[in-house]
Structures are given as C-alpha cells and as structure tokens.
Amino acid sequence: MSKTYSRRGFLKALGVIGTTAATSTIVSCTSSENSASAGTDQEPPIGKMTYRTNPTTGDKVSLLGYGMMRLPTVETNGSAREENDAEIDQDMVNRQVDYAIEHGVNYFDTSPAYCRGRSETATGIALARHKRNEYFIATKLSNFAPETWSRQASIEMFHNSLKQLQVDYIDYLLLHAIGGGDDAMDTFNKRYIDNGILDFLVEQRDKGVIRNLGFSYHGDIAIFDHALKMQDDGKIKWDFVQIELNYLDWKYANEINDRNTDAEYLYAELVKRGLPSVIMEPLLGGRLANLPEPLAGRLLARDPQRTIASWAFRYAGTFPKVLTVLSGMTRMEHLKENLNTYCPLEPLNDEEMKFLEHIAEEYVSFDIIPCNDCKYCMPCPYGLDIPAIFVHYNKCLVEQNVPRDTGSPAYRKARRVFLVGYDRSVPRLRQADHCIGCGQCESHCPQRIRIPREMERISRYVDALKRDDTKGLAETTKTDEEEQ
Amino acid sequence: MRLKTIRTALAAVFFTLITILLLDFTGTVHHWLGWMAKIQFLPAVLALNVVVVALLVLLTLVFGRIYCSVICPLGVMQDLISHLHSRRAKNRFTYSKALTWLRLAMLAVLVVAIAAGLGSLVALLAPYSTYGRIAAGLLQPIYLWVNNALAAIAEHYHSYAFYSREVWMRSLPTFVLALAAFVLIAVLAWRGGRTYCNTICPVGTVLGYLAKFSWLKVRFDADKCKSCSLCTKNCKASCIDHTTHTVDHTRCVACGNCLSKCKFDALYYGPARKAQQAATAPTEEQTAKTAPADEARRAFLVGGAIVAAEAALAQAGKKVDGGLAEIEDKTAPKRTTPLTPPGSLSARNMARHCTACQLCVTHCPNDVLRPSGDLATLMQPTMSYERGYCRPECTRCSEVCPTGAIRPIDTATKSATQIGHAVWKKENCVVVTDGVSCGNCARHCPSGAIMMVQLDPNNDSSPMVPAVDRAKCIGCGACEYLCPARPFAAIYVEGHEVHKEI
Numbered sequence: 001m002s003k004t005y006s007r008r009g010f011l012k013a014l015g016v017i018g019t020t021a022a023t024s025t026i027v028s029c030t031s032s033e034n035s036a037s038a039g040t041d042q043e044p045p046i047g048k049m050t051y052r053t054n055p056t057t058g059d060k061v062s063l064l065g066y067g068m069m070r071l072p073t074v075e076t077n078g079s080a081r082e083e084n085d086a087e088i089d090q091d092m093v094n095r096q097v098d099y100a101i102e103h104g105v106n107y108f109d110t111s112p113a114y115c116r117g118r119s120e121t122a123t124g125i126a127l128a129r130h131k132r133n134e135y136f137i138a139t140k141l142s143n144f145a146p147e148t149w150s151r152q153a154s155i156e157m158f159h160n161s162l163k164q165l166q167v168d169y170i171d172y173l174l175l176h177a178i179g180g181g182d183d184a185m186d187t188f189n190k191r192y193i194d195n196g197i198l199d200f201l202v203e204q205r206d207k208g209v210i211r212n213l214g215f216s217y218h219g220d221i222a223i224f225d226h227a228l229k230m231q232d233d234g235k236i237k238w239d240f241v242q243i244e245l246n247y248l249d250w251k252y253a254n255e256i257n258d259r260n261t262d263a264e265y266l267y268a269e270l271v272k273r274g275l276p277s278v279i280m281e282p283l284l285g286g287r288l289a290n291l292p293e294p295l296a297g298r299l300l301a302r303d304p305q306r307t308i309a310s311w312a313f314r315y316a317g318t319f320p321k322v323l324t325v326l327s328g329m330t331r332m333e334h335l336k337e338n339l340n341t342y343c344p345l346e347p348l349n350d351e352e353m354k355f356l357e358h359i360a361e362e363y364v365s366f367d368i369i370p371c372n373d374c375k376y377c378m379p380c381p382y383g384l385d386i387p388a389i390f391v392h393y394n395k396c397l398v399e400q401n402v403p404r405d406t407g408s409p410a411y412r413k414a415r416r417v418f419l420v421g422y423d424r425s426v427p428r429l430r431q432a433d434h435c436i437g438c439g440q441c442e443s444h445c446p447q448r449i450r451i452p453r454e455m456e457r458i459s460r461y462v463d464a465l466k467r468d469d470t471k472g473l474a475e476t477t478k479t480d481e482e483e484q
Numbered sequence: 485m486r487l488k489t490i491r492t493a494l495a496a497v498f499f500t501l502i503t504i505l506l507l508d509f510t511g512t513v514h515h516w517l518g519w520m521a522k523i524q525f526l527p528a529v530l531a532l533n534v535v536v537v538a539l540l541v542l543l544t545l546v547f548g549r550i551y552c553s554v555i556c557p558l559g560v561m562q563d564l565i566s567h568l569h570s571r572r573a574k575n576r577f578t579y580s581k582a583l584t585w586l587r588l589a590m591l592a593v594l595v596v597a598i599a600a601g602l603g604s605l606v607a608l609l610a611p612y613s614t615y616g617r618i619a620a621g622l623l624q625p626i627y628l629w630v631n632n633a634l635a636a637i638a639e640h641y642h643s644y645a646f647y648s649r650e651v652w653m654r655s656l657p658t659f660v661l662a663l664a665a666f667v668l669i670a671v672l673a674w675r676g677g678r679t680y681c682n683t684i685c686p687v688g689t690v691l692g693y694l695a696k697f698s699w700l701k702v703r704f705d706a707d708k709c710k711s712c713s714l715c716t717k718n719c720k721a722s723c724i725d726h727t728t729h730t731v732d733h734t735r736c737v738a739c740g741n742c743l744s745k746c747k748f749d750a751l752y753y754g755p756a757r758k759a760q761q762a763a764t765a766p767t768e769e770q771t772a773k774t775a776p777a778d779e780a781r782r783a784f785l786v787g788g789a790i791v792a793a794e795a796a797l798a799q800a801g802k803k804v805d806g807g808l809a810e811i812e813d814k815t816a817p818k819r820t821t822p823l824t825p826p827g828s829l830s831a832r833n834m835a836r837h838c839t840a841c842q843l844c845v846t847h848c849p850n851d852v853l854r855p856s857g858d859l860a861t862l863m864q865p866t867m868s869y870e871r872g873y874c875r876p877e878c879t880r881c882s883e884v885c886p887t888g889a890i891r892p893i894d895t896a897t898k899s900a901t902q903i904g905h906a907v908w909k910k911e912n913c914v915v916v917t918d919g920v921s922c923g924n925c926a927r928h929c930p931s932g933a934i935m936m937v938q939l940d941p942n943n944d945s946s947p948m949v950p951a952v953d954r955a956k957c958i959g960c961g962a963c964e965y966l967c968p969a970r971p972f973a974a975i976y977v978e979g980h981e982v983h984k985e986i
Contacts, residue, residue, distance in 0.1 A: 069805075117804035144803035375806035382968045383811040420647040424639055428872070429811050436914065436922040436968045444803075456927065463928075467877045 044339035049104030052323050054276055056239045057211055059136060059171070061324045063317050064342040065107035065278065066100050068123045069114040069374065070328030088115060088122045096335055097126035103339045106135050107324045109278075110165070111176060112157055113142040113376075120164035128166040137165055138172035138278070140216065141201070143191050144180075144444070151195040158204075172278075173201060173210040174242055177376075178227060179219030182443045188223050198236065216242035216280065218446035221261040228269055240323060241270050242278040244446075246288060247315045247356040249281070252364050259448040267319060276323035282316040283309055283327065285372025292366050292398045295359050302355070310341040315356055318347040367477070368394050369454060370447045377441035377451060385430040386441060386451060392425045393458055402461075404477045406470045415465055422462065432459040487740030487753050491553050499560040506557075506619040506843060507627045509649055514847065514884045521843055521886035523555060524612040525687045530598070530837045531888035541694060548695040548702075548738040552681055552688055558615040559681055559688075559737065562673035566720050569674050575717035577677060579725045582732055587682070587689040594686040601832065604862035607840035611685050614665050616841030617863065621662035624846055625651045650871075654845060654854035658863045677720025682735040692734035699755055702736055702743065704729040708750035715742035715751055814870035815971040821979035822856060823867035823959065825874065826901040827882035827893035830982040831861075838864040838889035844881035850874065852961070853881060864889075867903075869961035869977065874903075876930050876960070899930065902986050904959030904979040906934065906952045912974035915939070915947045925950050925963035925975050933957035934975075950975060955986065 050063040071093055073086035097108070110123045120139060127135055139161045143154045162168065175198070181187025192198045204210045215238065217224045230236045244253075245263040253260040270277050283289055289309035291299065299308050316325045325342075329335040348356070371390035380386055396402045401414040401421075408414075422431065435455035442451050457476050464472025498520065505517040521527065528536035540551055552559040570576065590609065597605035607613055628651045635648035653659060672679040681688040695701075706729045716726045718741050723732035743751050821831070825844070828834040840863035845853045850872030855863045865881070867874065882893045893901070906925075915922050916939070926934040933956035940946035950963070952975075959977045967973035 113804045116806045142803070148803075378805060379807040379809040381809055383809045385808060417644050420644045423647060430808070433928060433966055434924070434968065436920065436924045437927075438920040438922065440920075459928075466875060 042340065044103055044336055044343050046103055048343035049339075050317070050342055050345040051104075052276070054212065054240070054323060055274060059212075061107050061136060062105045062342070063322070063324055063345055064100075064105050064313075064338050065109055065138075065324035065326040066097070066105055067280070067326040067328035068108060068110040068119045070330045071115050071119060071122055072096075072330050088118050090122055090125060092332075093122050094126045094129065096329065096332055097123075098129075099332070100329075100335060100339075101130055101134060103343065105339075107138065107172075107326075108135055109138040109172075109280075109326050111140040111142045112161055112164075113140075113144065113176070120161055124165040124167075132167065136171035137167060138174065139165065139170055140174040140176035141192075141197065142176040143197075144176070146190075149190050149195060151197060151200070154191075154195060154197045155200060158201075162209075169209050169211060172212045172214065172240065173204075174213075175201075175215035177218050177446055178215050179217050179221070179223040180443060180446065181219075184220035184223045185226070187443075188226070202236065212239035214238050214240040214242060214275075214278070216278075217266070218244065219259070219448055221265075224261070224266065224269070228273065231273065238275060240276045240278055242280055242326075243267065243270070244281040245277065245279045245316055245319070245322075246282050246284055246312055247353075248284060248288065248360045248363055250360070251357060252360055255364055256370050257448055267321070271321050275321075277319070277321055278323050279316045279319075279325040281372055282325050283312050284370070285328075285374060287368065287370075287372065287394065288312040290395075290398055291359075291363065292368075293400065295362060298359065307337055309337060311356060313338060313341045314346065314348050315353070317342060317345045318353065366397055368397055369449065371449060372447060374446060376444045376446055380435075380441055382434060382436055382438070383430055384432070384434055384455070385426050386455070388426045388430070389432050389455070389458060390449075392422055396421065402477060403465075404473050406468050406473065415468075418465060419462070432456070432462065435459065487738070488744045489740075491550065491738070491740050494554045495560045495563065498554055499557050499564075502557045503619055503623070506616055506841075506846060507624050509624075509628070509631075509846060509849065511847065511849060511880050514880075518884055518886075521612070521841065521884065524886060525551065525556075525691070526606075526610045526612060526839055527841070527886035530606075530839065531886065533888075540691075544691050544694040544698060546699050548698040548700060548733065548736060549688070549691050550738045551691055552678075552737040553739050556611055556615075556687070557619075558611040558669070558685075559678070561615060561618075562669060562678060562680060563720070563739070565670050565673040566677045570718075570720075575714065577717050577719050577722055579716045579719070579727075580722040582723075582735060583683045586684070587686075587692075590684050591686040591689045598836070601836045602860070603835040603838055603864050604840070604860060607838065607863050608661070608665075609684070609686055610839035610841070611681075611687050613839035613841035614662075614669070616843055617658060617662040618666045620842035620846045621659045622666060650851070652851075652871075655857055655863070657857050658840075658842075658855035661863065676722065678735070678737060679722075681737065682721055682723070689734075695736065695738075696733045698733070700738075700753060701733055701756075702731050702738065702740075702751060702753050703756065704731065705750050705752060705757075708748045710748050710750070712747070714745045714747070718742060718745045812970040814973060816868045816870055817964075817972060817976040819868075819977070819979055821904070821981055822858065822861065823904050823961075823977060823979035824983075825853065825865065825867060825881050825890055826898040826903055826958075826983065827879070827885075827890040828983070829891060831979070832981070834864060834889050835861055836889075837887045838885075839887055840864050841886070843884045843886065844890060847880050847884050849878060849880060867961070867979075869964040869973075871965075873961035873965040874959075897985065899958065900985050902958050902980060902984045904977045905954045905957040906959070906963050906975050907978050908950050908952060908975050909972070910949070910974075912969040912972050913949060914968050914974065915949050917969070919947070921947065922968060923948060923950065924966050924968060928962045928966050929957075930960060930962060931956050931958050934963060958986070 051060040052063055053060055072089045074089045108123055108127060110119045112120055127137065141154060141158055143149060143157055148154055148157060161170065175192055178188050201210060201213055205213050215227055231238050243263060243266045245267060249263040251262055251264055253262045267277060289312070291308060296308055299311055313325060313327070316322060327334065327338050329338060369390045371387055371394065373387045373391055375387055377386045396418050401417040403411045403414040405411065432455040435452055437452040437456065439452050445451060460472065461476035464476055501517050502520045505513055505520055508514065522533065523536050525540055528540065544551060594606060594609050628649050631646060632648040635646035638644065638646040669680050709726065709729060711726055713726050716724045720739065720741065721735045721737055723735035724742055738753070740753065743753060824831055824834045840855065842855065844865050845855060852867050852869060852872055852874050853865045854868060856866040876899050877895055879893050879895055879898055882890045910916055914920055923936050926936050933953045934950045935953065936948040937951045938946045939949045959979070961977050963975045964973045964977055967975050
C-alpha cells in the first residue's frame, strides 16, 4: 500500500513541476526569445524618449510605437501553440500599456483583424484608462474578406473601430495592407475605390474624425506606385505611409522573394514626396533577434552590451523621415529592452549601417523562410498551423538542425531535434503533410510566401528525414532560387 | 533455499525485462530484449521455431517446470500477487487434487483452435499473450503518462531525451478482455496461487506432463519428514500432499518455497535417490471460469484528439488573423477485408500464428496497428490509418513478432509488398464537395500509384481528381491518412487476403 502512495505522490509531484514549468513560461506570440541582453536588465529611464514630428499635424510621435498585433495571452498550457485559442491577458496588456505611456510611448497601432479580432477591444480598454491627449491611436480598415467589401460593411467596420477603441476620433487611419490579393489592383479597387470608401475616409478626415489618413503596404509594387501616383495626380493627399523596413529588407527583400520590393525603394519614394514613414516589421517578427549563430556571434562580439534586437531597432530609427517604429511587444522584457534602445535613440553611424548590411547579406544565404508569424494566413481551413510550421523550420535552420546529409557527424542528433521538436510544436494533424495546396492562405501573406509550395517542400523534407534519405534531404533543402 | 533464491532472482529479471519490452514504444529495447518474447513457448510453437521448442522441452525434462516460474511473465505475475497475500496470511495453502479433466480439456481446445485457425481462441488461452494484453492495456497507459510527464519536463529544459506519445484506446473489447483476464487471474492467484496455471493454462499442462519425467524434481525424504505440513501449506501449486509424501510434478513449478520452509530437510530438489512414485490425483471441486468472451463490438476510438475550440468572433464574415480550424476526428472506414501488416503474408497466416500479445501494437510508432474487433480475429492486430500510415522506413512489427504471424521483412521488400489497394470515394472528395484543388493523396503516394485525372474526361476545365493504379498501389495508407475529407477519408485502403510482391 505504501508503495502505491509514494508512487502517486511522485506522479503528483511531477504534475506540480509540470504545471509550474508551464505557468512560468509566459506565452509569447513572437519567437524572439533573445535573452542574455544587458539592455533588458536595467530599468529604462523616464523622459528620455526620442520623438519625431509629423509634418502635417505637428504630432510629436514617440519613435517607439506599440504594435498591438502580438498581445500577451492567458497561459493555458506551457507547451505547443494552442495558445492560439487563449484569451488576451488584459491585465498584462494594461500593465504594459501603462508602463509604455509612463516611459513616453504615445503611438498605438491596432486593427480590427489583429489577435483574432480582439486587439481593438483590448487596446481600447487599456487606453481608455488614460487621457485622450496622451496617446495617438492608429487603426485600419481591414476589409479583407469579400463580405466586407460593400460600402455599408466597410463603414460599419470603421464605426465599430471607434466603438471598440472607445474614442470619437482616430489619429491615424490606414488602408490595410494594400498590394495583397491574387489580383492586387482588382482587390485594391474593390476594397477602397469602387465602393467609395476612400472618399468616405477623406470626408471623415475633413470632419476631424480621422486626423491622418494613410495606407500600409505589402506585396505588389504596382499598388504602392499606384497609390503614390494618385497623390501625384492630385486625387488624394496621404498623410503618412506604413512600410516594412529593416536591415534585411533594405536591399534583400527582392532577393529573398522575387515578388517583394526592397525597402530602399519604398522609403526613397516616400521621402521624395515628404511623406513620413511608419515602420512595421523592424525585427521581422523576431527573426532579427534570433539570428543564426555565426551572425549572432558577430553582433554580440561587436558590442556585448547591446542586445541583438537593439541593432535592428536602431537601424530602423536611424532613418530621419521615420515617424515611428512599431514593435509588437508581447512581454514586459521586450518593452523594457526597446525602451532602452529608444530612450534616447543612438543613431547608427555609416560604418555601423554598412556592418548591418553585411550581416543581411550573409543572412540571406541561410535560406530562412521569411515568415514573421503574423498569422494573417490563419486559420487554415484544413487545420494546419502554418506559422508554427515555419517557425519550427526556421528555428531549426538557425540552430543548424536542418541536416542536408545523413553522413554528417551531427546527423542523428539534428534529426531527433528536428523531428521531436516538430511533433512538440505542431500537432501531427496540423503538420505540413496535411496541406492540400488549396492556396487560400497565399493571398493573405504580407510576405507573399508561396505557402503551399513551401508546405510541400517541408513535408518532403520531413519525409526524407524520416527515411534517412540523403538525396531527398538535398533536394528539399534547396531554395526557390536554386530550383528556378 | 538456494533453488528459491535463484528462481526468484531470475524471475525478477525476466519479468522486469519482458515487461519493459512489452511497454517500450521507442523501438530501442527490442534489439536487446526481443529474444525474450521469442523464447515463449506457444509463440515458438506457432512460429515453428524448432530450436526454441526443443530447448524448452529439454529444459523442462531436466529441471521441471521452471519455465513457468521464470520465463512466463503471467506465471511470475501470479507469484507476485500470491506473495502479497502470503505476507499477510501465512501457511494458507492446502493440498488439492488435480483437475485433470479440465486441464486436458483446455489443452484439447487449444489444439483444436490452432488446427482450425481460430486465432482469437488461441489468443485467449495463450499465457504470455494474456500478459502482453494486460501490459499493453493496463500498464502502457501509465507508462506513457509517466513518459509524457518526463517529456514535458524535458521540453521545458530544451532537452530531446523524451518525446510524448498520445495515449488512446485502441480497442475497447481487447481492453475489456485484458482487464477481465487480469481480474480473474489476480483473484485466482490471490486465493490459490497457481490455480490458473494448473487448471486452465494449456502450456502449463503440456510442460506439466513433461515435468513428470524430469530429471530434477522436488522429492520427499520420507525418513526425515515429521509431517508438520508446512510444505503443503506453502505450496502455491497445491501439489504437495505431506500425508502421503507425494508431490504432483505435473503441477509443481519448481519454485522451491517448500524446500525453504521445511525445517527438517525432508524435501530436496534433485535426481531420484530411490524409486519415487508420482502421484496423479483425481479431480476436486476447484473451478475457474474462462475469460468471458465479450461479443465483438466495433472498436471505437476514444482519444485526446486535438480539439481547438473556435471562440466566437466579433463579426461574422470578417477576416481576422490567427486561430486554428477545428479538426474533426477521422472515422475508420468499414473495410470489406481487414488489413494486416506487411510480413504477415496473408490474413490466414496472421489468424493462425498470432497469439495477440500486442507487442506489435505497442511498438507501432505510427499508431497504425490496433487489436481487431472482429470475433474471428479478436485482439489480433489489424491496421487503420486515422492517426498515421504504414511508413516505408518502418518494419518494427515484423522485427518484434515472436510467433511468425508477422515475418521479418526488409524495407525494400515492404515497399514492394501489396497488402491492399486504395479506393476513391467520389462523394467524399473535397475536390467535388468543396470545389477546391487538392491532390494531397497523389502528392504523398510513395509508390506513384495515384494519378490526377480530369473528373470529366470530355471537359478540359473539369477539376482534377485522383485515380488509383491498382497494380502499383501497396496499401500503405498515406493517401487515406493525408486525405483532408473528414470524418470519412475520400480515399481509403481495402485489404487483401493474401499479400503480393509487386
């Protein structure tokens, strides 16, 4: 009898350890687990934030903007990514928003689509506890679904944003992710032009319900050019534009994916027209905080006091016409680290900019899938966890656990890490081999990743890994460019 | 004294190791311990493993039924249970007469069942396999839960030493039968020690009659005996009659308990010192029921499936980011001919050789094998593809099978062995029902047996649907497992009675 008890006690103890382990890991939607950073250890100073001035309205905008796309969620279990279903941790959101405002952050960027449609509500709750003149709200007209293309549905979406955010005016309103869709021009026209929504938004700006009108852009360059040409032709006056800018996308966005455009071009076009840039993906969903070891080593060796992420934030902030740099700070550590970077900003000098461009050049050779874990592709109707698959694959790439040759000395270990880790991070029925290639996700991807093709490649890679098939491994670790 | 010590030590080692072999799911243990299943008597007989059978016969002819005391895990399990009782109630056994008619009847049933190919009946009577089912049904879930707890801890520390495995009910009838067998045998062992072995177990009967002629036996030295009855009261086989100084050697499992209990050295284990007469006792009232044969119900799968409850969204029709679509569990299709794994040669070979020890089932890394729910093949392994498919690199079931029901097969032969063929069900195919393009079955077919063809051959713009080239299909089930149609896959595998190399 005593044996039974002690065994039960042991199991119970295990359970307790398991739960404690689980709860102590705060869920983060991002994969940026960049620890070992001197910057996070010290409390960021108050009153030192760098501000930029909006040329149209004269707003003094903090260089660090709070992205509300990767909000913390209530912990349900420590492993896997089933946190997808978890509720937003409103207490934590409130705490972090309070802390951010206390340290000078005043720009909060959300959207009706973020966090499964819950971001605006959570943002509204957190910000309503502060004075309206203490913060700027940016939100978007995220009428992606064809059901919301009608004038009525889109206007309803706008009014709902005001309601959820508990405000009577929006400081920065964006057409959301123009340049997406299978036929980008057609999609753009249907979402904003044919239904008269752009005219409606201009009216709202005239009435003061919208203080600044702009757009965020991903994807087809023709739409970016088209939107700017509309301004050149006098059809519209944009107040700002949101683009993706970081040291990888500056010169290599196109090389990584031939359907994308380098940030160098985008930024130059905006500067030419005197338009301030709002920067998104400065860290590429955390990928630039989690660099492959040789590159991480070089950044750390150059300045052990600075975190790897801080280089990317300083890079984006160094451009003078950047109004604010958005960061989806899931955790308090992210917030503190970024505050330390921007309170105040120490701009990069020319030599440091070049240094980062070299890092970018080498990064490209790692064939990392350019997924930023934004989850725009989700939910996949066939149950796949697309971003989780990419995150796992990239993590293994960065940690050099994507073996290409069964004969390599570390093969067995790398194989185990890849396969066991794969089952841990993605349930089997949500893995890449279940992708049927319907392609529904592809038009939603801001990075324009050819998702079904990558799913098939990863599925074949995993199969080759299970079969210890060197030829299969070599074939499936080729990148798009090599295949073409 | 020495006999008991050696026997206990050996039994502990054998029992522990064979239990580990039966529980292991990682595929590492059977390289070292696979032989332990292969030296089990009935599996060796069914595998026509002449060497092992001969050695076991020889072993018994020399030492008596030490097989039952050391090698058979079901026997050792009973000793354990009986020992727990004996610690509380000392000297609790009495001599009873052998139930010869029942023993011979059970043996006859087994022989007839083997001859008639009634696999499920053989399985019910096979002692090692009964233990296998108890281990697989009752112990493996616990083993897996502990493993999963360790895996969670390992994951926390970024260790890959453990990985978790889903615990699921593979077959309700088999679980119920395993539980019933355990309860029955445990009760018998608690009350009467080796009752099961000496009344029901046909292996015990065969070895018992061999042991009658063994060289070494437990024997009385009548001159020294003071008739204190301690030997009788401590004989878990109830086979010692101290009043007549006889030991029923057909029932004695050579455990040595009597030797260590006798204070007068009146019993010894060894060759005959002088002429001994073996007592054959007539029947007595002790009875035991056979494990209740539950009617075969369809096995339904209860399992912690991944259920991601989709929370209500703020606005209908709005595209929001994130979330996971719910995945409906797949339901096993009704297969006209059940599937048996590559290496099993045919349904008949499987039915005739398998003793349903579940070793292949617990070892299957892809959750393909599970006990059959059909009455004729009850508890014997069958395949289904809701949780995985029979992957080309894996031949584990063929490596572990001790009975020759699944013969050893290499990966190349396996990939060329047709165990069934895929059948497309148009009414379930998402190309037809959802109007999407798919072809996941064709993309993942390892033998290139699925071609995508136009639904309407006369219409160039009609959607592409799969067509199966039956000559190439090996029946691995990749298509069925990876088919997006739920709960019934739109392409499923129909088994073949006789496997064929293509």
